[in-house]
Amino acid sequence: MRETKSRAGDPLQDETTEAPQPAGKLRLLWRFWTRRIITLPEDRFFLFLAVLIGVFSGLAVVCFRVAIELTKLSLLGSTLAPLPLRVVVVPTMGGLVVALLVLYVFPQARGSGVNQTKAAVYISDGYIPFSTVIGKFLTCALAIGSGQSLGPEDPSLQMGAGIASAIGRRLNLSQEKVRLIAPVGAAAGLAAAFNAPISSVLFVIEEVIGTWSAGVLGAIVLAAVSSVVTMRAFLGSESLFRVPPFRMAGSAELLAYVVLGIAGGAASLAFLKWIVYARPRLQAMPRWTHHFQPAVAGLLVGFIGIWLPQVMGAGYPIVDQALHGQFTWKLLLILAGLKIIATGISFLSGTPGGMFAPTLFIGAMLGGAVGSIEHHFFPSLTGTVGTFALVGMGTLFAGFLRAPITSVFMVIEVSGNYTAVLPVMISSLVAYLISRRYQKVPLFDLLARQEGLVLPSIEEQREQTPPTVEDAMEKESALTVQPSESVSEVARRAEANASSSLLLRVHPGEWWLLDRDEILRLAADSNPSSKAVHAKAKGPLPYLFPDQPLEEALRWSQDWPVLPVVSRADLGQLQGVITLATVLETFREPHTEPTASPDF
Amino acid sequence: MRFLHTSYSDIPVRAMRSDGVFFLSSMVSAITDDTPAAVGEARSYTRERVLFFSVLLLLLLLVFTAFAARLYHKQIHVLADQWFAQGEAMFKAGNIAEALRDYRNGLVYAPDNRGFQFHLAQALAAAGRSEEARSYLLNLLSETPGSGPVNLELARIAARQGNMQDALRYYHGAIFGVWDIDPIAMRWQIRRELCEYVLAHGSASQAEEEVVALAVNTPSQDLPGLLEAGKFLLRAQLWPRALNEFQLVLAAEPRNTKALAGAGTAAFRLGQYSESLQYLSRLPADQRAAPAIAEMIATSRGILAADPYLPGLSAAEKARRATRALAQAESRAAACAEMKGEPLAATPPASALEETFASRQEQRLNWRERSLEMHPERLDSAMAWVFKVEDLTASQCGPPQGEDGVLSLIEKIHSGRNP
Numbered sequence A: 001m002r003e004t005k006s007r008a009g010d011p012l013q014d015e016t017t018e019a020p021q022p023a024g025k026l027r028l029l030w031r032f033w034t035r036r037i038i039t040l041p042e043d044r045f046f047l048f049l050a051v052l053i054g055v056f057s058g059l060a061v062v063c064f065r066v067a068i069e070l071t072k073l074s075l076l077g078s079t080l081a082p083l084p085l086r087v088v089v090v091p092t093m094g095g096l097v098v099a100l101l102v103l104y105v106f107p108q109a110r111g112s113g114v115n116q117t118k119a120a121v122y123i124s125d126g127y128i129p130f131s132t133v134i135g136k137f138l139t140c141a142l143a144i145g146s147g148q149s150l151g152p153e154d155p156s157l158q159m160g161a162g163i164a165s166a167i168g169r170r171l172n173l174s175q176e177k178v179r180l181i182a183p184v185g186a187a188a189g190l191a192a193a194f195n196a197p198i199s200s201v202l203f204v205i206e207e208v209i210g211t212w213s214a215g216v217l218g219a220i221v222l223a224a225v226s227s228v229v230t231m232r233a234f235l236g237s238e239s240l241f242r243v244p245p246f247r248m249a250g251s252a253e254l255l256a257y258v259v260l261g262i263a264g265g266a267a268s269l270a271f272l273k274w275i276v277y278a279r280p281r282l283q284a285m286p287r288w289t290h291h292f293q294p295a296v297a298g299l300l301v302g303f304i305g306i307w308l309p310q311v312m313g314a315g316y317p318i319v320d321q322a323l324h325g326q327f328t329w330k331l332l333l334i335l336a337g338l339k340i341i342a343t344g345i346s347f348l349s350g351t352p353g354g355m356f357a358p359t360l361f362i363g364a365m366l367g368g369a370v371g372s373i374e375h376h377f378f379p380s381l382t383g384t385v386g387t388f389a390l391v392g393m394g395t396l397f398a399g400f401l402r403a404p405i406t407s408v409f410m411v412i413e414v415s416g417n418y419t420a421v422l423p424v425m426i427s428s429l430v431a432y433l434i435s436r437r438y439q440k441v442p443l444f445d446l447l448a449r450q451e452g453l454v455l456p457s458i459e460e461q462r463e464q465t466p467p468t469v470e471d472a473m474e475k476e477s478a479l480t481v482q483p484s485e486s487v488s489e490v491a492r493r494a495e496a497n498a499s500s501s502l503l504l505r506v507h508p509g510e511w512w513l514l515d516r517d518e519i520l521r522l523a524a525d526s527n528p529s530s531k532a533v534h535a536k537a538k539g540p541l542p543y544l545f546p547d548q549p550l551e552e553a554l555r556w557s558q559d560w561p562v563l564p565v566v567s568r569a570d571l572g573q574l575q576g577v578i579t580l581a582t583v584l585e586t587f588r589e590p591h592t593e594p595t596a597s598p599d600f
Numbered sequence B: 001m002r003f004l005h006t007s008y009s010d011i012p013v014r015a016m017r018s019d020g021v022f023f024l025s026s027m028v029s030a031i032t033d034d035t036p037a038a039v040g041e042a043r044s045y046t047r048e049r050v051l052f053f054s055v056l057l058l059l060l061l062l063v064f065t066a067f068a069a070r071l072y073h074k075q076i077h078v079l080a081d082q083w084f085a086q087g088e089a090m091f092k093a094g095n096i097a098e099a100l101r102d103y104r105n106g107l108v109y110a111p112d113n114r115g116f117q118f119h120l121a122q123a124l125a126a127a128g129r130s131e132e133a134r135s136y137l138l139n140l141l142s143e144t145p146g147s148g149p150v151n152l153e154l155a156r157i158a159a160r161q162g163n164m165q166d167a168l169r170y171y172h173g174a175i176f177g178v179w180d181i182d183p184i185a186m187r188w189q190i191r192r193e194l195c196e197y198v199l200a201h202g203s204a205s206q207a208e209e210e211v212v213a214l215a216v217n218t219p220s221q222d223l224p225g226l227l228e229a230g231k232f233l234l235r236a237q238l239w240p241r242a243l244n245e246f247q248l249v250l251a252a253e254p255r256n257t258k259a260l261a262g263a264g265t266a267a268f269r270l271g272q273y274s275e276s277l278q279y280l281s282r283l284p285a286d287q288r289a290a291p292a293i294a295e296m297i298a299t300s301r302g303i304l305a306a307d308p309y310l311p312g313l314s315a316a317e318k319a320r321r322a323t324r325a326l327a328q329a330e331s332r333a334a335a336c337a338e339m340k341g342e343p344l345a346a347t348p349p350a351s352a353l354e355e356t357f358a359s360r361q362e363q364r365l366n367w368r369e370r371s372l373e374m375h376p377e378r379l380d381s382a383m384a385w386v387f388k389v390e391d392l393t394a395s396q397c398g399p400p401q402g403e404d405g406v407l408s409l410i411e412k413i414h415s416g417r418n419p
Helices: A022-037 A041-074 A084-105 A116-121 A130-145 A155-171 A173-194 A199-208 A214-235 A253-284 A291-305 A316-323 A329-348 A356-377 A386-400 A403-413 A421-440 A442-451 A457-461 A487-496 A516-524 A532-536 A550-557 A580-587 B019-033 B037-090 B097-111 B114-126 B131-145 B148-160 B165-177 B185-203 B205-217 B223-235 B239-252 B257-269 B275-279 B291-306 B315-342 B352-362 B368-372 B378-395 B401-415
Strands: A003-004 A017-019 A480-481 A501-507 A510-514 A538-541 A563-566 A572-578
Touching: A003 B401, A022 A041, A022 B037, A041 A084, A041 A130, A041 A155, A041 A173, A041 A214, A084 A130, A084 A291, A116 A173, A116 A199, A116 A442, A116 B275, A130 A155, A130 B131, A130 B257, A155 A173, A155 B037, A173 A214, A173 A403, A173 A532, A173 B223, A199 A214, A199 A403, A199 A457, A214 B037, A253 A329, A253 A356, A253 A386, A253 A421, A253 A442, A253 B114, A253 B185, A291 A329, A316 A329, A316 A356, A316 A386, A329 A356, A329 B148, A356 B401, A386 A403, A386 B114, A386 B131, A403 A421, A403 B352, A442 B378, A480 A572, A487 A516, A501 A516, A501 A572, A510 A516, A532 B205, A538 B401, A550 A563, A563 B352, B037 B097, B037 B114, B097 B114, B114 B148, B131 B148, B148 B185, B165 B185, B185 B205, B185 B223, B205 B223, B205 B239, B223 B239, B223 B257, B257 B275, B275 B291, B291 B315, B291 B401, B315 B352, B315 B368, B315 B378, B315 B401, B352 B378, B378 B401
Parallel strands: A480 A501
Antiparallel strands: A003 A017, A501 A510, A510 A538, A563 A572
């Protein structure tokens, strides 16, 4: 609305005042808020971005899941057991199309997505081309929708990372932030796919970043939460699986889950070894065969599907049936075995798709089978077959994907049930230890190395014990001097003691360094005074604690010839000293077992 | 210039909006000036622009996702309903295998639909796959612990599996659970089912408890219910309560044949033979001819004709009945001795029966009809002898029949034992 006040007879003196129109108000509001957001310090702006990335990833995952389901409905129909001809033709043709798309349009869409995200963080400074997101979306929707035995979670993780990377690049974030933004998106994508924010945060930290960095943890949590909230707004908040109630009568029953852990460890090994053995061989085949590998995989999966259509696709409804004790132990074992074969075939053929859902499937079937057999011999076991199936999911997740902490939380989140936490912890640990004992390199590291990438192994990092100050500390090589001592007294003690370093303790927590030779020279003078001791000291010295990482000591060791190591309980109590030479010598000593050889 | 080392080459100077003068000026200053402030302004411009397009894209994606999700949910709902309806039709047609397949297909598209889960569980139970049905039902029960139908299905499964403790628990859960349609009638029906179950499998005390609860919870206007409760009370041998239930029915419908038969039976079991005969004789002839009813009528008549203790009898009649009872007992003892191949009148008496028979000889004069009429106090000793003979012969020669049976029942009535 424009108001005009006119002074009579003087049009040039018209005074025009404008009240903002609705559109103008909106613009002003927009300007106000955007200015406030973009002028935020980088760290806070990063948190804002995490929410934005979470919402984008959540929407993308919703569309992805809808696309998979609609593809499946239109290609395979709505029944759990489609007609045999469809079961064979659809995955074969789907595989052919996927192969062409991957080879000629979206070459980076190949694989599960976890390693690609790790590679983005550690190799390409957080760069993931947006075409990868589109490629992953299209090829995975077609592959999984047409019945290939793969899951949507790992692709969702990579899509989230790709979206985050694109946003980060467009916003001209610092190099460090762009590198960190991919895991933020990865957590968002995985959280929305699993409807499990805690597990996704843990997985990204456990498998992608490897450290609990406070700088990125907040952003990862925010992104995961916002993506899950977005996803739930469209697809509902129900947990992935409905689990019958379970009550464990006594701790002795945990032994039953140890058996499941052993079986899960063995199955994980079998699955891992099958991929380790076959992948390089299939990749080494002539390039023209790569055009047909996904189609052949589809054909083989289809043939299995004629007999047991349960092994096709991600298999969530089948897992739900297993959780409700719908299958006999024989069928459960067959399904577990065939799913290992079918997933291996689909994955090894280069068809894009994830390993998470098949892992859960195999675990559920194996768990159900073990539970049924144990129930046969020990009918008094209170855990139902469904409980064993649930625990089996976590077990295989820990054994195959080697993410033991994630596995425990994932079981809680996907089932919405806390009661199985102790069995899952026991069983997962056993499976993890077995898998690690007989397969040194974890799956994702293995796949990366087969592709010629040497990504940091988070599992190896976890197992390394970094040297501490205590390892480099010399206990008897320093002499503590009090300010009240005279130069002659100090010189006498220095001569009597073999210690090369003289440390003057002014106050608890304030240490100064004395030059031994200078003190001896002063003592040789005619009239040394007690004040001269303090006057000749250099300091104050930075002090260290025995448990501090040696890396921190290295920083100070270059500036000072000797550094005091004091007790945390009493800053005036000297426990030893370190020098640059001892620090370097300690670093040269081996502190961990040598990492796995490149031949795996 | 430091700004050249940054990646601002993608800043389009001409992509200005009407209010973009600020951005243009900041861009120009950024290009010509490499101070941190200028670089910061250029970065701000880029960020604002990207944020604007991000929000725009977000809105578009939001709309698209909402549309796609709506389409998806619509299709899913349609498929779920179709499969469920097909499953229902198959289940009703008795094609359980097909029904199971259809219910499962329906559950794929509505995994949280409790109705589908419940129907699948019912179909599984009908197919004899109790453990699988139980698993679904337990899941449902954890979500709706007070559900009447779920408790009832679990109770039936437990009953089939012979797990009485669980069956009773779930039956009670069903009785006190929530029912959407006609809860009172449903609860009564479940009590009835529970009574049927405990009478067939449970102990007497459990049966009594449940049957009494059924009777207590039957409204006095509900005549079919009262009849049903009366039948269960008869089966639980709770005769007075059963008689009471049937009398309630007869008060409203005096000619109700089921109530007459029930009341007659209950009165008979209570030893109220006169009352029993009254009820049973009001039945139509064809029902009176039924073996069980006819036997009760005959027995009641026999007792009413033979019992010397019935009130209102003259001394002569009492003596006559006692004399007839003595003669009957004597012949029963003789028949029993003959069957065993033993002499009845051995000297000295070797068995309890012979001993008892010898005491009869000693009292022969005292227990003559005339003597008993003159000395009514001798009636008790005479009848005590009769009852002793009936007891002995019953233990040695099998259960009494006919008039001997009547005498046994008379003994039970007057000894305070339940006839």
